[in-house]
Amino acid sequence: MQVSEKRWFVSLLAIVGIIGASLFIVSLIQTPNNSFLCSVNYSNKNDNTPTSLQLKAILHYATSSTTPQQSFSEITITLDVLKSLKRPCNFLVFGLGLDSLMWASLNPRGRTLFLEEDASWFQKVVKDAPELNAHTVKYRTHLREADALLSSYRNEPSCSPVGAMPLRGNERCKLALHNLPDEVYDTEWDLIMVDAPKGYFAEAPGRMAAIFTAAVMGRNRKGSGVTHVFLHDVDRKVEKVYAEEFLCRKNLVKGVGRLWHFEIPSKVNSTIYDTVFC
Ligand SMILES: C[S@@+](CC[C@H](N)C(=O)[O-])C[C@H]1O[C@@H](n2cnc3c(N)ncnc32)[C@H](O)[C@@H]1O
Ligand SMILES: *[C@@H]1O[C@H](CO)[C@@H](O)[C@H](O)[C@H]1NC(C)=O
Numbered sequence: 001m002q003v004s005e006k007r008w009f010v011s012l013l014a015i016v017g018i019i020g021a022s023l024f025i026v027s028l029i030q031t032p033n034n035s036f037l038c039s040v041n042y043s044n045k046n047d048n049t050p051t052s053l054q055l056k057a058i059l060h061y062a063t064s065s066t067t068p069q070q071s072f073s074e075i076t077i078t079l080d081v082l083k084s085l086k087r088p089c090n091f092l093v094f095g096l097g098l099d100s101l102m103w104a105s106l107n108p109r110g111r112t113l114f115l116e117e118d119a120s121w122f123q124k125v126v127k128d129a130p131e132l133n134a135h136t137v138k139y140r141t142h143l144r145e146a147d148a149l150l151s152s153y154r155n156e157p158s159c160s161p162v163g164a165m166p167l168r169g170n171e172r173c174k175l176a177l178h179n180l181p182d183e184v185y186d187t188e189w190d191l192i193m194v195d196a197p198k199g200y201f202a203e204a205p206g207r208m209a210a211i212f213t214a215a216v217m218g219r220n221r222k223g224s225g226v227t228h229v230f231l232h233d234v235d236r237k238v239e240k241v242y243a244e245e246f247l248c249r250k251n252l253v254k255g256v257g258r259l260w261h262f263e264i265p266s267k268v269n270s271t272i273y274d275t276v277f278c
């Protein structure tokens, strides 16, 4: 190779090197999705790989002789809504039960939060499934007070559709759950399942406050869309009457077995000052 040829070759190498280095730098600057040097697929929006919680749930239910209390067709109503939203959802569930692992698994990559009244039952469930996001709640009501609360709440301005907000710190309205963890108030819930607290004996808390709080949360939704509220045990008088008072017949979109499904429209931009919920 002659000297001039060598120089030419070295120059060519340098040019190729510069182009290569530029391409490399550009590839680093580009977002991972359209990088032509990086074959890793970072777009996992439609990630269908099962989560570890879903795998745990399969194993659990395959080896368990006890099943959740809701029936196949009742559970399907909620599952259909979770699927129709086509994204991970914010799902608030009143009560821990045999169904908790199922609800969390039906909302993969979403946020599912459980609120449980019974401290020893809470310990038992969370010990077996520490992955569940769950808190204990103290209720201020008893089932035996259901009738009295229903006939008197309209005299308390803090129980009115507008006056009940903010729920956090609303001590005056006994139907408002006022001391929940901040996460509950700071999250916009797409779905709320009311299948607790216990409401089958006089001293039990009853579902009055859970129903009222779900109704207030739905009315105050800031984002687009409705709040889906599911209420179980509507064969019982208190559940039925409180649903009709706060969740409203006109919002009832489906009923199967002992489950009612409501779609609560947001009133956050309403210029009408509602004095009643329905
Ligand atoms: C109607 S249960 C909810 C049942 C739940 N939906 C299920 O399918 O397992 C309402 C409350 O009863 C209590 N509870 C539920 N399952 C229980 C169990 N297996 N043993 C003791 N208490 C339970 C909890 O305090 C719970 O919040
Ligand atoms: C990356 O993943 C997305 C979503 O899963 C998929 O639609 C796309 O085809 C993938 N791209 C490549 C290059 O594999």
Ligand SMILES: *[C@@H]1O[C@H](CO)[C@@H](O)[C@H](O)[C@H]1NC(C)=O
Pocket: 221, 222, 223, 224, 266, 268, 269
């Ligand atoms: C309320 O109004 C604001 C401002 O116009 C808007 O961004 C928001 O989407 C509205 N929310 C609802 C629930 O209609």
